[in-house]
Amino acid sequence: MPQLLDKKIEILQIKHIRGPNMWCWVEVLEAWIDIGELEDYPSDKIPGFYDRLVNKLPSLVEHRCSYEERGGFLKRVEEGTWPVHIMEHLTLELQGLAGFAGGFGRARETTNRGIYKLIVASPHEQVTRKAIEYARQLLLSLIQDQPFDLEPCIEDLRELIDDLCLGPSTREIVNAGVKQSIPSIRLSSGNLVQLGYGALQKRIWTAETAQTGAIAETISRDKDLTKSLLSTVGVPIPEGELVDNPEHAWEVAQSIGLPVVVKPQDGNHGRGVFTNLQTESEIIAAYKVAVEEGSGVLVEKFIEGDEHRLLVVGDHLVAAAKGEECKVIGDGLHTILELIDRQINSDPRRGSSEDFPLNPVRIDSIAHLELQSQGFEPESIPALGRAVLIQRNGNVAFDVTDLVHPSVAKKVVLAAKVVGLDIAGVDLVAKDISKPMEEQGAAIVEVNAGPGLLMHIKPAKGKPREVGRAIIEHLFPDNSVGRIPVIGVCGSSSAKEVAHLCAYLLKLANHYVGLSSEKGLYFNQHPVQRMNSSEWDSGRRTLMNPMVTAAVIQATPKGIINEGLPYDLCQVGVITSVDLQETFPEDSIVEERQLFSVHRTQIDALIPEKGIAVLNADEAISAEIAEINPGKEIIFFTLNHQNTLIEKHRSEGKSTIVGNPEAIHLYKGQKIVYSIPLADVAYFQANKSSKNLLEIVSAIATLWAIEIPLETIEAGLEAYSPESLEV
Structure with missing residues (x-):
């Protein structure tokens, strides 16, 4: 299509909005897109575009769009829609194909013709930036009927998600916390995450928690010490001892009886572990590998049976998985390496990323030794029908939780407690996990700190287990949510003064306050x-401080537009005032409805059915904002005792505050429950302005909302001055 080959789509800027915002409640990127002359080419005006789009991405049929039905977006494309709307859906779909399913998206016009805002949910800023760029390239190729290789783009996004986003174990715990309304803050580029705010926070690092002691973790790394402690309390372990050299390893093997296991004293992830060794040459070869993986080498009696991983959280066994042998069957034509790729690694459950429950099988030193014991090399061609063992316990990823015998569960919980771990992965070898250990000569061979959870979250076979929820319930028992009181203050004026006054009064109420x-x-x-x-960084720091028992965070309208709120939810949301003439043309925020969307963000972020909105009844916009309040209550304040909104609220038995130059009256329904005279309030008496009075009234309403004693508030007001803060 010659007339479209020279048309461009340009990304002018991308804004990273990191918290609840005027668009939605999640982290988004807001990209400004200039489509130039394509403003005159909606999708129905581009011959063949619809068919090319569907052929390239048939999965777009699942996008419901404004029709709220399957195929709704494609219907919009067929009827005619503009390029940035299509870019929105392409970006979301590319992220979905890469592993980030779902997500919020919007496309909105700006005040300049041909320039749009594209808003999309973001799993990580770098991921979504790249997805937007790929969506731009793909859209242009579809418009211009040019070839475009989609798979490398999706693979690139997958790799970015794997590298930059939380791993599956950490993500499982965080998502379980979200279901219990527990907020989270990522503290590093890795998997260190804070759950909860301020003084009520807990920290996790994958499946390790702040309650995981350093001594316990050190013990778990020392396999010989672990065995000694387990033996002390009667937990079955394999016989064995530390060895100093290959000859010593062979001597111990003969002493305890063949076959044996050779493994590092303090290795992990199964590296350097050799099992079912029968000969001197095998044991010496295994020693030479194991000694490179740790600070010492253990020789243990080989236990017959399958390897099991049992997950202990607190006082409970919450999941169990079993390993299975990996074998190939010879066909007389292909080498063992070729058979591994054909018969094992072709399984769609196997992959190199953490999202796959089974790893690809490779010929490492352990597998090589296993092959040699059977008379093979990796390049050998087994005879037709000959079974060749590659790994004795391939991947421990087959769920057996419901089969675990109660006495086995008690033993593994005891093992975790003896080592001192609050969360432990206990490795146990048994022929039948449904029978007591003593009946079958089963033994616990390792107790691990920071166990991987993927085998339980996404087993290769069997029922997924809610291990994230178990860890959350362990860290936050009795449905606690780790939330300190968070007060969010927004407004066109007086918000700063109200925030400072609230912080001062909270300190008098014995809170350690972050402001x-x-x-x-x-x-x-x-x-x-x-x-x-x-603003976002500053607000976030108040929530990360483990001393803070209450946080007061001011958000300017500009801050909400550019960064969003630094918390997910707050207990009290305050809007001091709204200047509908205050526009932000540089952000294309120039209409009253847009300003309404900015300010309502403060109330949208209230804890559902628990938060309290504090609103200025003298502002016309307050009645409309009150209608969308997700919290449990609204406290209106006013300087006009004849305010109709106040009178209506009071007639419904609700809380209101009315201020005048003599006193401030707190109402519950029609009844005054408390009055604070202003004669001794120096902050007001200094100039007796309505602005100061408004600040005092709104601060009182805010602290009343979180049940600070009114006597404390009154006493604090008498002592307060702006200089009370050390500035």
Whole structure:
């Protein structure tokens, strides 16, 4: 299509919005896209576009779009829609094909013709930036009827997700926390995550927690010490001892009886572990590999049976998986290496990333020794029908949780406790996990800290187990959620002053207070940093401080537009005022409805059915914002005792506050429950302005919402001045 070959789509800028925002509740990227002359070419005006799109990405049929039905988006394309709307769906689909399913998306016009905002949910900023660029390239190729190789793009996104996003074990725990309304903060580029806020936080690193002791982890790495402790309390272990050299290894093997296992004293992930060794040459060869993997070598009696991994969380066994042998069957034509690829690695459950329950089989030193014991080399061609063992216990990924005998469960829980681990992966060898260990000569061979969870989350066979939920319930018992009181304050004016006043009064109520405002970051009234960093970063720091028992975080309208809120949910959301004339043309925010969307973000972020909105009844917009309140209650405040919104609220038996130059009255329904005279409040008496009065009234409403004693509030007001903060 010659007339379209010179048309361009240009990405002008990309904004990373990291918290709840005017678009949605999750992290998004907002890209500004210039489609130029393509503004005149909706999809129905491009011959063949629909067919090319469907042929390239048939999975787009699952996108419901505004029709709220399967195929809804494709229906929009057929009827005619604009390029950035199509880019939105392409970006989401590319992310989905790479492993990030679902997600929020929007395409919106700006005040400039041909320039649009593209907003999409982001698993990671770098991933979504790349997905947007690939969507742009793909869209242009479809418009211009040019070839485009999609698979390398999807593979690139997959690799980025694997490298940059949380691993499956950590993600499982975090997602379980989300279901229990526990917030999370990623503390590193790896898998270190904070669950909860402030003083109620817990930390995890994959399946290790802040409760996992350093001594316990050290013990678990020392296999000989672990065995000694287990033996002390009667847990069955294999006979064996540490050895100093290959000859000593052979002597011990003869002493305890063949076959034996040779393994590193402090290795992990099965590296350097050789099983079922029968001869001196095998044992010497195994020693030479094992000694390179750890600080010492163990020789143990070989236990007949299958390898099992049992996951202990707290006082409970929560999941169990079994390993299975990996074999190939000779066909008289292909080498063992070729048979492995044909018969084993072709299994779609096998892959190199953490999302696959089974790993590809490779000929490592252990497998090589196993082959040699059967008279083979990797290049050998087994006879037709000849079974060749490659791995004695391939991947431990076959769920057997429901088969575990109760006495076995008790033994593995005891093993974890003896080592001192709150979360442990216990390796046990048994012929039949449904029978007591003593009946079959079974033994526990290792107790591991930080066990992988993927085998239980996504077993190769059997029922997935909710191990993430078990860990969350262990860290946050009795449905606790790890939330300190978080007060979010927003407004066109007075928000900073209200935030500082609230922080001061909270400290008087014996809270260690984190305060983030336009002035800077404060911990318990002490300035930590002037506001030369972003609002989001400053607010986030208040929630990461393990001393903070209450946080007050101011958000400016500009901050909400550019970064979003630094928390997922807050207990109290305050809107002091809304200036509908305050526009942000540089962000294409110029209409009242757009300003409404910005300010309502503060109320959208309330804890559902528990949070409290504090709204200025003198603002016309407050009644409409109140209608979308997801929390349990609204406290209206006013400087006008004849305010109709206040009167209606009061007639319904709800909480209101009315201020005048003499006193501030707190109502529950029609009844005054408390009055605070202003004669001794120096902050007001200094100039007796309505602005100061508004700040005092809204601060009182905020602290009343979190049940700070009214006597404390009154006493604090009498002592407060803006200089109360060390600035």
